[in-house]
Amino acid sequence: MPYCICVDKLVAEKIIVELRRLRLLDDEYRIMRIGNEVLVPVKIKELGEIELSIGRMRIVECHPPRRKKMEELKIPSLDIVGDVVIVRETVLKQMKPEEVVSAIKQIYPKVKAIWVKEETSDTYRTPVLKLLWGEEIREVIAKEYGIKLKVRLGEVYFNPRLCEEHRRLSQLVKNGEVIVDAFSGIGGFSLHIVSSKLCLVIANDVNPSAYELLLENIELNKKKLQGTIIPLNLDAKELTGVIRRKSVDRLIADLPMWSLDFVDIYEELLKPGGVLHLYKVSRINEEELRLELLDFFKTWKIQECRLVMEYAPRVGIYRCDLVKP
Numbered sequence: 001m002p003y004c005i006c007v008d009k010l011v012a013e014k015i016i017v018e019l020r021r022l023r024l025l026d027d028e029y030r031i032m033r034i035g036n037e038v039l040v041p042v043k044i045k046e047l048g049e050i051e052l053s054i055g056r057m058r059i060v061e062c063h064p065p066r067r068k069k070m071e072e073l074k075i076p077s078l079d080i081v082g083d084v085v086i087v088r089e090t091v092l093k094q095m096k097p098e099e100v101v102s103a104i105k106q107i108y109p110k111v112k113a114i115w116v117k118e119e120t121s122d123t124y125r126t127p128v129l130k131l132l133w134g135e136e137i138r139e140v141i142a143k144e145y146g147i148k149l150k151v152r153l154g155e156v157y158f159n160p161r162l163c164e165e166h167r168r169l170s171q172l173v174k175n176g177e178v179i180v181d182a183f184s185g186i187g188g189f190s191l192h193i194v195s196s197k198l199c200l201v202i203a204n205d206v207n208p209s210a211y212e213l214l215l216e217n218i219e220l221n222k223k224k225l226q227g228t229i230i231p232l233n234l235d236a237k238e239l240t241g242v243i244r245r246k247s248v249d250r251l252i253a254d255l256p257m258w259s260l261d262f263v264d265i266y267e268e269l270l271k272p273g274g275v276l277h278l279y280k281v282s283r284i285n286e287e288e289l290r291l292e293l294l295d296f297f298k299t300w301k302i303q304e305c306r307l308v309m310e311y312a313p314r315v316g317i318y319r320c321d322l323v324k325p
């Protein structure tokens, strides 16, 4: 039997936040509005009272419906960006559109738009989006560890699943380094790095919209930034025309489909001993990937290859860290 506290609707939001902070909100059940009152399920398992900021509240027995978990709803894959949900097109082959919408709204009642994404492989790596439900919201702000990333959906590449990778990589950087983020998109890696380290990042993307958003994102986060970002809007092949050769400590090459097309650029820009973080699509077999890389980087040392995320069945995106001899 679940237990709830019953509060006036005017203070419900505040109480929910307080209970969540105290880890007393029972997420297994739905919060219910009854007239002017709201029943909030709590994790306390006996009748009695609880002292909250608005005073003592009575704990009562209640019968709220159980929330469904994502696994029970069987939506294979979705991404949340701000208050927008993006699902893969394949989802609609397995479920009816109205089932997808209803399942998502149960889990994320505050969602404002649900988009369906078709994978594309154009140069800018931008998805084609179709609105499945809600408002036609294209501009959203995603948050990664307090860093704000403005995204214009459909115009630029953005993947919220890279959040942890942005952070992990930024933790490898040391103060004083010169870094090139050769395929920066809207600036995920660059902003994580300069918000935690005193260093110089040259962030480059060929997509003019990604470059515009990178400028906006630098502005949005300027109070947090310790280091400096120089934004560029070039084809990565042109970087050797504007950056001094052998002057770079670390180079991020996040273009997993085509990162091996730019090996001569990495070679020219990195200092001896400099580190290349190369992202590469590969079948889930680390040995094969290492052999493939040795063809391109004969004398380099491959420090580590790690799976960053799954890309398709049995295909992953890897990050390999290579040290230039």
Ligand SMILES: C[S@@+](CC[C@H](N)C(=O)[O-])C[C@H]1O[C@@H](n2cnc3c(N)ncnc32)[C@H](O)[C@@H]1O
Pocket: 123, 124, 125, 156, 157, 158, 159, 162, 182, 183, 184, 185, 186, 187, 188, 189, 204, 205, 206, 207, 210, 234, 235, 236, 237, 254, 255, 256
């Ligand atoms: C996988 S996305 C990068 C994502 C980004 N690192 C992040 O963390 O969000 C690859 C990016 O490379 C850019 N791009 C593709 N070809 C390029 C080129 N020749 N030179 C520079 N940028 C390129 C695309 O516009 C796209 O934004």
